[in-house]
Amino acid sequence: MFPLLALTLACAPEPIKQVEVPLPMREFRGIWVATVDNIDWPSKRGIPTGQAMTEMRAIMDKAQMLGLNAIIFQVRPHADAMYDSAIEPWSEYLTGKQGKAPNPKWDPLAYAIEQAHRRGMELHAWFNPYRAWHPAAKGPKAPSYIGKTNPGLVKTYGTYEWMDPSEPDVQKRTLDVMMDVVKRYDLDGIHIDDYFYPYKVKDTDFPDGPSWKRYKDAGGDLDRGDFRRKSVDDFIQNVYSEIKKEKPWVKFGISPFGIYRPGQPEGIRAGVDQYADLYADCLKWFKEGWCDYLTPQLYWPIKQTPQAYPTLLNYWAENNPKGRHLWPGNYTGRTDPNNGNWPCSEVVNQIKLTREKAGGNIHFSMKCLMKNWNGISDALLAGPYSTKALPPASPWLDSEAPGAPVLSKVVAYDSYWTVIWRAGDEPIRFFVVSALKENVWKTIRITGDPIVDIRKHSVDAERGQIAITAIDRTGNASKPLIVDIE
16 A cells, blocks of 8 residues: 655665655545536635635635545536636636736636645546536526527527537537646646436427437438437547647546446446447447446445446446546535435445455545534544545556656744755646655645645654655656755
8 A cells, every 4th residue: 555665875874775755645535616606616706816816715625624635616507617718718706707807917727726736736627518507596697608609509308508519610619628627727637527418308209309400411320329429439539649649747637427237237227328328338448448437327336236336336446447546426415414415324335346356436525524524524534534545646648657756955943844846857737745754655735736744743753854756747757865964
C-alpha cells in the first residue's frame, strides 16, 4: 500500500547509506460539487462575488480537512458556463441571469483550480454534454443561448431542452467547449456525467427525426438504436483523442449510470437499460480505453439485492482489460435524514469494499459533507480517510519519474523553520512533505506550493529532517529531497 523510495544521503551530518521514505497510500477520493440549481455552490443565484469566493474556499477547506484529494466541479450545468467563456453564456446559477457576467468580474473555474491545487487536490471540470435547458432555470435565456442561435439543434423533451447527440454541429459545439477549457486552464481532468440521450419520457421517443432522416437519406444502414449509439460512441472517442493531442496528462473521466444492462451481471434484476434507453455503450468505452477513469454511479446499498453494490462493483472491475482507473460513484448524500437516512456506516463499508476491487471513490455531493448528515464527515475522517492519500498514477499516460525537488533555502525561527524549494526538471502538480519523527517518516502535508513551515516539535530533536517528494501531473513520484533543518 505504501511505495517506498530509496535514496542516498550525501549531506547528512552522520552519513547514512540508505533510508526509506514512504509515500501516502494511493487512492482517489473525489467529491462532486454541483452547481445546477445551486445544489452545492454557490448557495444562491446572484450572491456577491466576495461571498461566492468565500463559500468556495470553505468547500476547499472542508474537502482538504476530510482527506479528499479531488474536486469534480460542475462548470457546464446546461449549455452555460461557470467560467469566462466566449462560446456559451454565463450561468444564471452564478449571477442570477443567464449571460450576465459577475460583478466584480471573476472566473470561478480559475479560482477553483488555484484553491484546489494549493491544498494538494486535483480539479476536474465537469460538463453535461447535451443538456441545453433545465426546468430549475428561471430564465430569461441569453441571446447567445444555443436554443436561440441555432434552434434546430435543440429539442424539447419532457420538461427539459436537449441538444440532439446525433447532430454533427452539436458534437462539435460540445467538443469545442471542452477543448477551450482544456487549452486555457491548468486542470487535471475533464469529466462528463450520465446524460447522453436523455432518460426516457414515458411513451415519448426523443425527437431526433431530422438527424435520423438525413442519415437514412445518405444511405445509412444502421437501425435507429445503433445509429444513436454510434453517434455517442464517436463523440466519446473523439473527446478522448482531442484531449490527448492537446494535453496528454489531462484525464478524461465518465460517470455513467451504474448498471450497464439489467441482467448484466446475473442477479441485477432492475434498473435503467442505458444501452437501450440512453444509447450509452459505456462498457465498450471502458474496454476500449476511451477514458482514463470510469465512475459508474453505484447508488444502491450493499444489501439491496436487485442492484447490490458489491455485485456491480465486481462486474465493472472484471471488465477492465485496459487497466483504466475504476473509481465508483457513491450516493453519500443519502445520509440526509430527510432523504434516505442512510447510516454513515453504509458509505464507510462501501469504501472498504471498493478498496478490494478498485482505486477510489467519488461522492455525491459536497452538501452532505458540509452539513455532516448523520455524522458522515466525522465517520470518514475517523475511518477510511484518517490518513492522507495521493491520487493513483496513470502509467498509460506517462510512467517516467520526475526529477527531485531542489532546495532553495531554509530560514530558522524560534519555534519553526520555513523551507523553500523549486521543482526539478519538469512541471510538478504536488509535493509530499514528510517529517522524521521518532525515527519514522510521516506525511505531514500534500501541497501545490513549494514552501512549508515546519514546527520544531514535529520533527526529531536530534536530527531535524524533512523529505520533499515531487508528484508530476500524471502521478509519478520523484526521489525525495532530504533537507537537514537542524
